[in-house]
Amino acid sequence: YTHRVVHGxxxxxxVATVSRIPLREAGRHDWQDNGEARHVGVELLGHDLVIENVYIPAGGDVPDRDANPKFAQKLDFIGRMxxxxxxxxxxxxxxxxxxxxPLDCDVYDHKALLKVVSHTPLECATLGDLxxxxxxxxxxxxxxxxxxxNYSWWSYRAWWRRKDQGxxxxxxxxxxxxxxxxRAHRVVEETREWDQPSDHVPLITEFEL
Structure with missing residues (x-):
């Protein structure tokens, strides 16, 4: 992967995009207006294709716009997107x-997480608008x-696999x-069991361009 565009x-x-295909940077957006490096766009040369790579803020712990500025920033970020x-x-x-x-089946326990940031009805509706x-x-x-x-994230806690709380x-x-x-898509879940892994796992989608 000799072609790289990094914004960090x-x-x-x-965020970073790496490629075997030549690419060029197509823009950076600061959807929080605070200088954080959360987006970079690239254009694949020779293909009519743009890849927009984004890291949406986590939103803190309290799912209340007024009580938690980080939650408000997250909602505003998605709104600007x-x-x-x-x-x-x-x-x-x-x-x-x-x-x-966003979906009920995208978490291990929908009812238990309705008031947990990342799965609240307001976040899901806001992402649905996007x-x-x-x-x-x-x-x-x-x-x-x-x-x-279909999960892509699990806690770092030792029981993550046994409880499968993804x-x-x-x-x-x-x-x-x-x-x-x-043409195909998969979640590379086995990487979560590597030594010192990320708490997120890769996604792979294959296209016929």
Missing amino acids: QKGYHG TRWAEALHRPTLLVGDFNVA RDSHGWEDLGRRFIPAPER RRLDHMWASPALAAQA
């Missing part, structure tokens, strides 16, 4: 850690249809025309 802050936030997505016109792949598990703004197709649920188990926080969404070219 040392020891803090960051929604307005941005309405104007997109090229085949686009939107990927990243969205920090929202999905509808461009007609995005959720590739994770196209290839692994609801209500099948959430689907990471997503790949495609523009309608690009979604038609998707």
Whole structure:
């Protein structure tokens, strides 16, 4: 992967896109207006394809806009993304850690997590507005249809595997025309058992471009 576009802050936030195909940076958006490195877009040269890589804020612990500024920032971030997505016109792949598990079956216990940040009704509805703004197709649920188990994140606690308390926080969404070219999708869950792993696991989607 010799082609790289990186937007990061040392020891803090960051996003990166690496590729075997030549690419060029297509933009950076600061949807919080605070300088955090949470988005970078790239264009694949020789292909009519844009990849938008985003890291949506986690939102803190309290699901209340007034009591928790971080939660308000998260909702506003997604709202600004929604307005941005309405104007997109090229085949686009939107990927990243969205920090929202939008469907009832995207978490291990829907009722228990209704008041937990990442699965509150307000977050799910706000992310739904983003999905509808461009007609995005959720590739994770196209290839692994609801209500099948589909998680991308587990706690670092030692019992994570035994209890399987996962959430689907990471997503790949495609523009309608690009979604038609998707051929396969999988969650690389085995990486969660590596030595010193991330608490997130990779997603892989195959396209016929």
